[in-house]
Amino acid sequence: MTPSPTLPKGEGANVASVFAVHDAVEIAHVSGFPTLLYKEVLRFWKVSFQTVGAPVLSALLYLVVFAHALASHVQAFPGVSYAQFLVPGLAMMSMLQNAFANSSSSLIQSKVTGNIVFILLPPLAPGEIFLAYLLAAMVRALTVGLGVFAATLWLVPVPVAHPLWAVAFAVVGSGLTAALGIVAGIWADKFDQLAAFQNFIVMPLTFLAGVFYSIHSLPDFWREVSALNPFFYAIDGFRYGFFGQSDVAPWKSLGIASAAFAALSFVTLLLLRRGYKLRH
Amino acid sequence: MSAAVEARGVAKRFGAVAALAGVTLEVEQGEFFGLLGPNGAGKTTLISALGGLVRADAGSLTVMGHDVRADYRAARRVVGIVPQEIVFDPFFTVRETLEIQSGYFGLRANGRWIDELLERLALAPKANANMRSLSGGMKRRVLVAQALVHRPPVIVLDEPTAGVDVELRQTLWGFVRELNAAGHTIVLTTHYLEEAQLLCSRIAMMRDGRIVAMDSTAKLLAAFSQRVLRVQLEGCELPAALAAAATREAGGWWRIPVADAAHVEQALARLREADATVAAIEVAEPELEEVFVKIMREHAR
Numbered sequence: 171m172t173p174s175p176t177l178p179k180g181e182g183a184n185v186a187s188v189f190a191v192h193d194a195v196e197i198a199h200v201s202g203f204p205t206l207l208y209k210e211v212l213r214f215w216k217v218s219f220q221t222v223g224a225p226v227l228s229a230l231l232y233l234v235v236f237a238h239a240l241a242s243h244v245q246a247f248p249g250v251s252y253a254q255f256l257v258p259g260l261a262m263m264s265m266l267q268n269a270f271a272n273s274s275s276s277l278i279q280s281k282v283t284g285n286i287v288f289i290l291l292p293p294l295a296p297g298e299i300f301l302a303y304l305l306a307a308m309v310r311a312l313t314v315g316l317g318v319f320a321a322t323l324w325l326v327p328v329p330v331a332h333p334l335w336a337v338a339f340a341v342v343g344s345g346l347t348a349a350l351g352i353v354a355g356i357w358a359d360k361f362d363q364l365a366a367f368q369n370f371i372v373m374p375l376t377f378l379a380g381v382f383y384s385i386h387s388l389p390d391f392w393r394e395v396s397a398l399n400p401f402f403y404a405i406d407g408f409r410y411g412f413f414g415q416s417d418v419a420p421w422k423s424l425g426i427a428s429a430a431f432a433a434l435s436f437v438t439l440l441l442l443r444r445g446y447k448l449r450h
Numbered sequence: 451m452s453a454a455v456e457a458r459g460v461a462k463r464f465g466a467v468a469a470l471a472g473v474t475l476e477v478e479q480g481e482f483f484g485l486l487g488p489n490g491a492g493k494t495t496l497i498s499a500l501g502g503l504v505r506a507d508a509g510s511l512t513v514m515g516h517d518v519r520a521d522y523r524a525a526r527r528v529v530g531i532v533p534q535e536i537v538f539d540p541f542f543t544v545r546e547t548l549e550i551q552s553g554y555f556g557l558r559a560n561g562r563w564i565d566e567l568l569e570r571l572a573l574a575p576k577a578n579a580n581m582r583s584l585s586g587g588m589k590r591r592v593l594v595a596q597a598l599v600h601r602p603p604v605i606v607l608d609e610p611t612a613g614v615d616v617e618l619r620q621t622l623w624g625f626v627r628e629l630n631a632a633g634h635t636i637v638l639t640t641h642y643l644e645e646a647q648l649l650c651s652r653i654a655m656m657r658d659g660r661i662v663a664m665d666s667t668a669k670l671l672a673a674f675s676q677r678v679l680r681v682q683l684e685g686c687e688l689p690a691a692l693a694a695a696a697t698r699e700a701g702g703w704w705r706i707p708v709a710d711a712a713h714v715e716q717a718l719a720r721l722r723e724a725d726a727t728v729a730a731i732e733v734a735e736p737e738l739e740e741v742f743v744k745i746m747r748e749h750a751r
Contacts, residue, residue, distance in 0.1 A: 205553025213541050284537035291501050292554035293523035450504050
């Protein structure tokens with residue numbers, strides 16, 4: 171901790187031992203990424219009652235109401251009860267929505283309150299910012315997903331046929347909406363713009379992605395429309411992990427969901443690199 | 451030795467407004483540099499460009515020799531910026547805020563320095579309080595601490611004392627002066643010109659996105675402001691020998707420009723010779739405010 175010899179020292183430099191000005195420069199080549207990830211996880215964890223508890227409760231309510239109301243009308247897969255069919259779909263829907271909510275709300279709050287400068291002033295690379303927001307949102311999504319299973323376990327036990335498939339789709343699905351949330355958070359200038367994005371894009375796409383029904387029960391037109399929705403593949407593939415049955419082959423679903431994730435990640439990185447709406 | 455801050459023809463437009471119209475300046479390492487100007491002059495835009503919050507359309511900008519765009523990681527490690535607006539993250543306590551900010555700079559075991567900052571900025575009693583519960587002045591102190599967590603060689607303070615009480619101002623300036631004495635370069639913007647006059651060794655004045663004056667504080671004062679002897683006379687006129695250069699003010703006061711102490715003595719001798727009755731007397735030192743007003747008037751559109 172010695173002061174840099176290149177710096178001029180004025181009179182009364184009695185704090186020189188503390189202000190080893192160039193030390194910071196020499197040792198600060200460690201990435202700031204782990205801290206940003208930690209901060210983003212801490213942010214939602216500090217209010218986990220709202221960010222994890224509430225979505226788990228919502229999923230539970232959907233399950234109770236829909237399983238009761240529709241049980242006799244819908245038969246999705248042979249040998250799988252409607253309530254069982256619902257659980258993975260609801261879990262994935264909650265994951266998709268919460269991954270989006272996490273990254274988008276964190277960014278918009280920081281932008282509106284102005285504390286985004288705390289992230290923009292340090293030497294964080296666009297890729298580091300992207301990964302931290304992405305992973306924190308995925309952590310929240312996976313926590314919510316696990317919460318949904320934990321809460322429904324005593325109501326509706328669900329088999330797990332192919333756990334690795336389930337994990338793969340959980341990761342890709344939550345990553346997809348986490349990245350979408352970053353894009354929305356960067357793009358929106360106001361909370362109502364973000365709410366519009368959430369209510370008119372994310373909610374319909376997740377709701378109409380085959381959470382409550384198998385797309386084979388849909389008319390041709392709506393089946394084709396569903397095939398354009400990347401969230402459908404995330405949910406269908408995720409369900410394959412539990413029942414070993416799905417509307418679309420799991421490899422195809424994983425391919426399409428991963429391609430959507432990759433494309434969205436590319437766009438997000440591009441926006442961050444250009445400083446779109448962040449660095450003026 | 452590279453300059454602490456070097457701007458060459460930095461320009462930035464926001465739509466039709468030229469926030470920076472080709473700013474060129476150099477701040478040497480170890481300087482206490484003042485950046486003054488009316489609202490909208492471009493001071494904050496220049497500072498934002500230094501920190502990478504704003505991207506200049508033209509020109510080059512370096513901090514300690516590191517280009518703020520091409521070498522942004524190195525540039526951001528060597529500069530600490532205290533933003534003008536009071537901003538905070540309501541999710542965290544004061545200590546968490548500082549620990550997190552340290553981490554963004556890759557500093558993990560920074561506890562001792564954080565303790566020191568908390569102590570020096572009188573934040574220690576509030577270390578574990580949530581940011582939301584702090585008063586405005588305290589939040590501003592946290593912003594100062596946040597800008598210093600990585601011990602940057604260059605410290606930029608954008609109106610740090612706006613709306614801050616006298617005691618904190620004294621604490622803050624004491625601390626910043628120590629930092630400067632320890633080798634840190636300080637760049638300060640403020641509307642309190644007496645503060646700038648007292649603290650800054652060199653000053654740049656901006657208007658409409660340009661630098662309109664830049665010199666050492668002493669030279670600016672000497673060129674644009676004068677020491678004045680003010681006398682209030684009772685029932686008599688100012689002697690003719692003095693009246694030529696003097697100006698009359700309300701209440702029987704006269705302003706007589708004086709260069710130095712000998713000149714003051716000379717003027718007083720003239721008053722005694724003329725048997726003038728002096729009711730009150732004072733010597734007014736040159737003021738940066740006068741310099742500022744004159745320069746801004748000169749460059750008014």
